Amino acid sequence: MRKLLYIFFLLLFLPAACATDLSMNKRKMEDKRNIAGAHIGQRNYTEALRELLEAEKLYSEDPYLHFDLGIVYMEKEKPDLAIQHFKRAVTLKADYSEAKNNLGVAYLKNGQWDEAIACFKELSENLLYATPQNSLVNMGLAYYHKKDFDLAEKYYKRVIGLYDDGQNKDAAYIKALHGLGLTCMATGRSHDATVVLEKAIQTAPRIAEIYFDLGRAYSMAREYPKAVNAYKKVIELVPDRALSLEAAMALERIGKQTRTPR
Numbered sequence: 001m002r003k004l005l006y007i008f009f010l011l012l013f014l015p016a017a018c019a020t021d022l023s024m025n026k027r028k029m030e031d032k033r034n035i036a037g038a039h040i041g042q043r044n045y046t047e048a049l050r051e052l053l054e055a056e057k058l059y060s061e062d063p064y065l066h067f068d069l070g071i072v073y074m075e076k077e078k079p080d081l082a083i084q085h086f087k088r089a090v091t092l093k094a095d096y097s098e099a100k101n102n103l104g105v106a107y108l109k110n111g112q113w114d115e116a117i118a119c120f121k122e123l124s125e126n127l128l129y130a131t132p133q134n135s136l137v138n139m140g141l142a143y144y145h146k147k148d149f150d151l152a153e154k155y156y157k158r159v160i161g162l163y164d165d166g167q168n169k170d171a172a173y174i175k176a177l178h179g180l181g182l183t184c185m186a187t188g189r190s191h192d193a194t195v196v197l198e199k200a201i202q203t204a205p206r207i208a209e210i211y212f213d214l215g216r217a218y219s220m221a222r223e224y225p226k227a228v229n230a231y232k233k234v235i236e237l238v239p240d241r242a243l244s245l246e247a248a249m250a251l252e253r254i255g256k257q258t259r260t261p262r
Helices: 002-041 045-058 063-075 079-092 097-109 113-124 132-145 149-161 171-186 190-203 208-220 224-237 242-258
Strands: none
Touching: 002 045, 002 063, 045 063, 063 079, 063 097, 079 097, 097 113, 097 132, 113 132, 132 149, 132 171, 149 171, 171 190, 171 208, 190 208, 208 224, 208 242, 224 242
């Protein structure tokens, strides 16, 4: 009889004990995720990953944990692993729009254009998604890489059309202008490209990549003095980056093309 009573009370308190352990593990997981967040803010992704992997051992059913793991793996140039965790985040929280957008970005980094487009298309049709410009500009990028330039241009222009005159322009607007400029170059419209990229640098005058592509567009249009100024701006903005060396090489090529024969 005593043995039966012992088993009875054990079965009675076991679920409560398990629930307590689960609650404790969740709290420990959240503590480690917070520490990882601090490391991410300091761009210390290796330490962030260490904390997040330990957190995952404690409790693996948290969508925000998998989102953070996806972000870290993206920063560590591991899009395959990022995709796994962003997908898990969306599985655990179906309305997690930010995770779905980042899943699409991870697909882009992995060269999976169709999968990326499917993510962004779903987001663009979600009326509750607060930043549709992000999904639309990413769709433009995916179609650009697929060399479907008509659709790339369509989506870039849709993004640009979301912004009224005088409205604050965010990163999506700048990316759309930059992407549209590249699309114009890819379709042989060098003059249109220069117009669009000039507009981009008016909004974002410190982005070297836009100046570099503007230099390319000017060169295509045979506007060499303007191309020289654009490439020089790249060197001024990022003197220690590989892009600066590319700009210097482009300047050398222009010099050879425009040098007057003796």
